[in-house]
Amino acid sequence: MNAVTEIELAGVEKRYSVPGGGAVHALSHTDLSVRKGEFLVLLGPSGCGKTTLLRMVGGLLAPSAGQINIGGRSLWRGTARDPAALNELGMVFQDANLFPWRSIERNVALPLELRRVPRAARLDRARALCRTVGLAGFEKRWPRELSGGMRQRAAIARALAGDPEILLMDEPFGALDAMTREAMNIETQRIWMETGKTVILVTHSISEAVFLADRVVLLSPRPGRIDSIHEIELPRPRTPETQTLPAFQAHVRDLRRRLEAVS
Numbered sequence: 001m002n003a004v005t006e007i008e009l010a011g012v013e014k015r016y017s018v019p020g021g022g023a024v025h026a027l028s029h030t031d032l033s034v035r036k037g038e039f040l041v042l043l044g045p046s047g048c049g050k051t052t053l054l055r056m057v058g059g060l061l062a063p064s065a066g067q068i069n070i071g072g073r074s075l076w077r078g079t080a081r082d083p084a085a086l087n088e089l090g091m092v093f094q095d096a097n098l099f100p101w102r103s104i105e106r107n108v109a110l111p112l113e114l115r116r117v118p119r120a121a122r123l124d125r126a127r128a129l130c131r132t133v134g135l136a137g138f139e140k141r142w143p144r145e146l147s148g149g150m151r152q153r154a155a156i157a158r159a160l161a162g163d164p165e166i167l168l169m170d171e172p173f174g175a176l177d178a179m180t181r182e183a184m185n186i187e188t189q190r191i192w193m194e195t196g197k198t199v200i201l202v203t204h205s206i207s208e209a210v211f212l213a214d215r216v217v218l219l220s221p222r223p224g225r226i227d228s229i230h231e232i233e234l235p236r237p238r239t240p241e242t243q244t245l246p247a248f249q250a251h252v253r254d255l256r257r258r259l260e261a262v263s
């Protein structure tokens with residue numbers, strides 16, 4: 001059976017206009033298919049267009065050209081967005097962006113509140129999501145009472161609140177210390193395996209990319225474009241020991257070499 005395509009980019013480009021005239025060609029003609037349930041990682045040097053690509057797929061930034069399909073629906077019609085396609089997208093950023101005056105469960109429930117889901121139902125769902133992301137017992141706490149890693153768990157729970165098919169993560173663990181980051185990688189893999197979502201994650205870290213990805217898409221800059229796509233066929237679930245496997249280290253070496261060549 002053929003894998004189902006969840007996200008399809010065809011000829012997608014982005015030029016930013018710059019004050020005073022001219023344009024930055026942030027992403028040139030890009031074609032990419034992401035399979036349903038796939039974990040795809042975007043890796044590349046600073047300025048190669050990773051965030052630009054993710055924000056276009058997330059419905060936050062209109063492409064200058066090309067087509068983005070989400071679950072077979074065209075996301076963008078000029079600068080307007082298809083609401084049904086948008087409903088399939090949840091986003092997590094480097095900063096958790098929790099409202100400090102809302103408890104964790106009320107932060108997680110916020111997207112449901114905006115959709116006018118009744119209070120009891122949305123809090124039930126928020127509490128279940130807190131369990132999914134390992135925050136059971138912290139539902140009533142305030143964001144300031146949680147560590148950075150726990151706040152990112154809450155941000156993941158909030159992104160999952162509307163039950164989107166797709167989770168888009170932009171350097172979600174970039175601000176965390178190395179040990180918390182490793183723990184969050186393991187948690188992210190667990191949540192992905194349990195929920196079956198399609199994930200696109202942006203990172204600067206080669207080892208994070210190899211640890212998490214089914215495929216790593218390496219981008220190169222000036223202008224941003226896909227340099228190469230690397231299949232990571234390491235068994236799941238991956239554990240800290242996975243990083244000691246020769247196959248893991250070979251992927252890291254390959255990607256480092258490629259990254260140095262394109263930087």
Ligand SMILES: Nc1ncnc2c1ncn2[C@@H]1O[C@H](COP(=O)(O)OP(=O)(O)OP(=O)(O)O)[C@@H](O)[C@H]1O
Binds near residue numbers: 045052
């Ligand atoms: N709003 C904007 N206006 C003009 N140029 C922009 C804008 N946003 C990004 N750019 C430029 O587009 C290019 C791609 O930027 P983008 O942030 O997508 O790269 P990135 O790979 O995510 O970088 P990083 O890893 O540093 O976050 C860069 O040259 C950047 O300077």
